[in-house]
Amino acid sequence: MSTSQAExxxxxxxxxxxxxxxxxxxxxxxxxxxxxxxxxxxxxxFLRNWQQKVYENGYVGMSWxxxxxxxxxxxxxxxxxxxxMAKHRVPFLPNTIGLNWAGPLILAMGTEAEKSxxxxxxxxxxxxxxxxxxxxxxxSDLGSAQCKAxxxxxxxxxxxxxxxxxxxxxxxxMILIARTSTDGPNKYAGLSFFLAPMDAAxxxxxxxxxxxxxxxxxxxxxxxxxxxxxxxxxxxxxxxKVAMATLMFERGATGGQAGGLSxxxxxxxxxxxxxxxxxxxxKPAIEDPHVREQLVDLITEARGNGYMSAREKVPxxxxxxxxxxxxxxxxxxxxxxxxxxxxxxxxxxxxGARFVSPDAVDGGLWQRSYxxxxxxxxxxxxxxxxxxxxxxxxxxxxxx
Amino acid sequence: MxxxxxxxxxxxxxxxxxxxxxxHSPLDRVRAQIEQPQGVEPAVWQEMVDLGWxxxxxxxxxxxxxxxxxxxxxxxxSMGRHLMGSPFVATTLATQALIHCANEQQRExxxxxxxxxxxxxxxxxxxxxxxxxxxxxSHAQVQGEQLLLTAKKCFVLDAPEAEVIVLSAKVxxxxxxxxxxxxxxxxAALTRETVIDETRRSYTLSVENLTLPADQLLQGTDFxxxxxxxxxxxxxxxxxxxxxxxxxxxxxxxTRKQFDQYIGSxxxxxxxxxxxxxxxxxxxxxLYRAATCIAQGNSEEIEAAVRMAKAQGSEAFAxxxxxxxxxxxxxxxxxxxxxxxxxxxxxxxxxxxxxxAYHRNLLAPLLLD
Numbered sequence: 050m051s052t053s054q055a056e057x058x059x060x061x062x063x064x065x066x067x068x069x070x071x072x073x074x075x076x077x078x079x080x081x082x083x084x085x086x087x088x089x090x091x092x093x094x095f096l097r098n099w100q101q102k103v104y105e106n107g108y109v110g111m112s113w114x115x116x117x118x119x120x121x122x123x124x125x126x127x128x129x130x131x132x133x134m135a136k137h138r139v140p141f142l143p144n145t146i147g148l149n150w151a152g153p154l155i156l157a158m159g160t161e162a163e164k165s166x167x168x169x170x171x172x173x174x175x176x177x178x179x180x181x182x183x184x185x186x187x188x189s190d191l192g193s194a195q196c197k198a199x200x201x202x203x204x205x206x207x208x209x210x211x212x213x214x215x216x217x218x219x220x221x222x223m224i225l226i227a228r229t230s231t232d233g234p235n236k237y238a239g240l241s242f243f244l245a246p247m248d249a250a251x252x253x254x255x256x257x258x259x260x261x262x263x264x265x266x267x268x269x270x271x272x273x274x275x276x277x278x279x280x281x282x283x284x285x286x287x288x289x290k291v292a293m294a295t296l297m298f299e300r301g302a303t304g305g306q307a308g309g310l311s312x313x314x315x316x317x318x319x320x321x322x323x324x325x326x327x328x329x330x331x332k333p334a335i336e337d338p339h340v341r342e343q344l345v346d347l348i349t350e351a352r353g354n355g356y357m358s359a360r361e362k363v364p365x366x367x368x369x370x371x372x373x374x375x376x377x378x379x380x381x382x383x384x385x386x387x388x389x390x391x392x393x394x395x396x397x398x399x400x401g402a403r404f405v406s407p408d409a410v411d412g413g414l415w416q417r418s419y420x421x422x423x424x425x426x427x428x429x430x431x432x433x434x435x436x437x438x439x440x441x442x443x444x445x446x447x448x449x
Numbered sequence: 450m451x452x453x454x455x456x457x458x459x460x461x462x463x464x465x466x467x468x469x470x471x472x473h474s475p476l477d478r479v480r481a482q483i484e485q486p487q488g489v490e491p492a493v494w495q496e497m498v499d500l501g502w503x504x505x506x507x508x509x510x511x512x513x514x515x516x517x518x519x520x521x522x523x524x525x526x527s528m529g530r531h532l533m534g535s536p537f538v539a540t541t542l543a544t545q546a547l548i549h550c551a552n553e554q555q556r557e558x559x560x561x562x563x564x565x566x567x568x569x570x571x572x573x574x575x576x577x578x579x580x581x582x583x584x585x586x587s588h589a590q591v592q593g594e595q596l597l598l599t600a601k602k603c604f605v606l607d608a609p610e611a612e613v614i615v616l617s618a619k620v621x622x623x624x625x626x627x628x629x630x631x632x633x634x635x636x637a638a639l640t641r642e643t644v645i646d647e648t649r650r651s652y653t654l655s656v657e658n659l660t661l662p663a664d665q666l667l668q669g670t671d672f673x674x675x676x677x678x679x680x681x682x683x684x685x686x687x688x689x690x691x692x693x694x695x696x697x698x699x700x701x702x703x704t705r706k707q708f709d710q711y712i713g714s715x716x717x718x719x720x721x722x723x724x725x726x727x728x729x730x731x732x733x734x735x736l737y738r739a740a741t742c743i744a745q746g747n748s749e750e751i752e753a754a755v756r757m758a759k760a761q762g763s764e765a766f767a768x769x770x771x772x773x774x775x776x777x778x779x780x781x782x783x784x785x786x787x788x789x790x791x792x793x794x795x796x797x798x799x800x801x802x803x804x805x806a807y808h809r810n811l812l813a814p815l816l817l818d
Contacts, residue, residue: 321817341813342806348816349735349757349809352451356734359453365460366453366737369692373730381727436720444699444726446713 052123064130068137079412084145085215088263096143100174109309110172118169127308134310142309147171147178151224153298153305179220181211192236198227203278207271217254217267220247226292229285240288243280261420317351327396334396354381373443380435383425390419454741463523474531476787488534488650504564511560519744522685529689534648536568536607538682543569545678546615550626550669559613567612572602572654580803582672583624596663601655608639608652626667646797679802680755687762687798688736691729694769694791721772728765753815760808763799770795
């Protein structure tokens with residue numbers, strides 16, 4: 050499929066105009082920055098309506114097949130639309146798990162029936178998806194999942210619990226890893242993968258209060274919950290393989306996502322802009338020599354991260370430890386974000402001590418962003434575990 | 450969009466330089482060379498000359514290759530990795546000074562010599578350690594066809610080998626550059642300095658009322674380009690040094706046992722080692738971004754790019770050297786341990802041409818206002 054430059058340019062212009070004209074007005078309440086932070090019904094409805102509008106106007110799922118609800122267009126158009134969303138700083142699309150992980154997985158591995166059944170609802174945000182991978186006792190160690198699924202006739206009976214289920218209270222479906230057997234050759238062999246309906250009796254998502262005082266995810270309890278055996282993705286015992294395929298989508302290593310913004314992006318430019326507005330001792334923070342030096346340092350770090358991906362593409366410049374750049378992406382990005390938010394608070398003088406409220410600078414966005422930034426440095430393997438992984442796999446240091 | 454470009458020529462130069470430095474500068478050779486008068490064995494220097502490295506940035510009409518300063522980066526980086534001392538960097542900087550500031554006749558006089566293998570050096574810093582290159586006390590007076598020079602310059606690298614030294618001095622209140630021939634230096638003008646990096650050959654140059662032909666006063670005063678070249682090559686040496694010291698650390702962490710465990714298995718050593726790795730990756734990224742800006746003549750970005758590179762690299766390499774000594778425990782406290790070679794090199798690099806705080810201060814208006 051070839052697309053002419055003229056077509057692309059025209060679409061770029063049209064998309065740019067649409068997002069400029071349709072960017073939702075400030076709702077009057079503080080919006081979450083990622084799907085992991087949706088804490089109130091009000092926030093959720095707002096975001097779901099936004100995704101629905103974006104879908105109805107044809108700006109998400111553009112490269113997904115027409116027969117399931119997509120537009121069957123070239124990926125290049127979706128990339129243009131996603132860029133426009135970032136440029137206009139519109140709200141993110143809340144069905145993150147569906148759009149980026151469950152959807153691509155179903156399109157890649159699902160049956161015809163599954164594709165027809167699930168894909169459209171993912172795009173329109175009618176069917177919200179959540180993820181049931183982590184368990185309370187096995188943070189980053191997915192292979193040790195203990196949540197049990199026992200076959201009984203044409204159903205599986207699920208017992209156990211999953212944690213960090215973002216959007217758990219709003220989700221219609223969960224991508225679930227559960228243990229169907231304990232006598233395999235290794236811990237991975239007994240796992241199976243389900244597309245589980247959240248409305249099944251015995252499934253109870255209980256909201257967890259975060260350090261911000263808000264809600265944003267759940268612990269999901271399974272108490273003799275019965276789900277149809279047909280919900281299984283792949284065969285019994287193949288759960289690890291399916292989960293790994295899902296994680297490839299999660300890490301962005303494989304294409305196929307529906308596109309669209311999945312979180313509000315915080316850049317160093319936002320911090321510089323804040324430093325111009327925020328006051329320290331009666332003067333714009335950006336005039337304080339100490340602030341200036343720290344800003345320069347943060348800009349240097351942020352740009353260094355940007356240059357790394359450019360350098361990685363030159364094989365001659367990625368010698369010695371060639372996987373260092375790609376393996377450290379998450380660690381570098383999330384730690385920088387945490388420190389940028391921490392620094393943003395320091396620009397506010399005594400008002401640094403405020404929290405989400407009308408009197409706070411930007412309504413308390415920075416304080417909340419800082420506390421929420423730990424989801425990045427803890428979730429998906431803590432920064433400390435990342436150091437271990439890089440030390441062992443990249444530098445070849447011995448395991449502890 | 451920020452790009453990093455690396456040409457075929459650069460790739461080839463890098464391959465040659467990596468092999469060359471590995472072969473000629475293993476750490477025991479580096480140590481043996483410390484005792485010698487010169488920073489590098491004359492035979493090895495001759496090989497560098499034969500490879501054409503001195504002429505890389507010399508324009509073709511003067512017998513050089515006419516390539517960009519960016520093309521010398523892989524060489525300086527490889528030397529840095531193996532702590533190789535040689536007049537290569539000093540010569541390249543003097544070449545840059547001549548390219549940017551000399552008139553046709555002056556270029557004709559010195560550049561062909563350099564391209565043919567003569568070492569050269571620059572003399573910019575003075576006793577007070579001021580990094581602002583135009584705030585200097587050395588001075589010269591033009592008297593008809595003659596120039597009367599009184600100067601005291603410090604940290605003049607490889608001065609005895611240099612056929613020409615480009616030196617800064619105030620002339621009528623303005624900072625200017627003067628090219629000085631070796632033969633014009635009075636006896637005892639050069640005194641060896643004791644510096645922290647023992648692989649360097651650093652000299653004080655002092656002359657009083659030295660008479661020179663006035664046509665040795667360079668026409669231009671482009672101190673900015675000379676500083677940018679110095680920052681780029683210092684960062685290249687630091688980037689290589691970071692990689693070198695990281696190898697020293699990893700060797701020890703994977704062979705030394707304490708309490709029945711390889712010490713690399715302890716997270717208190719493992720995690721900072723990863724930090725060093727990531728800081729080296731950042732340094733290399735800034736380095737080659739700055740080199741790309743210079744190669745493209747991207748004048749809007751060059752200054753910020755080289756200052757960021759030097760600031761980031763200075764701190765990263767000093768941290769790596771510091772931790773390398775600490776991680777070697779009691780052995781690290783001895784002269785015999787190679788960690789000190791890198792720590793001393795890092796301190797040298799940090800304090801030549803501005804430390805991190807100095808450059809951040811100058812970056813602030815470039816990036817924030």
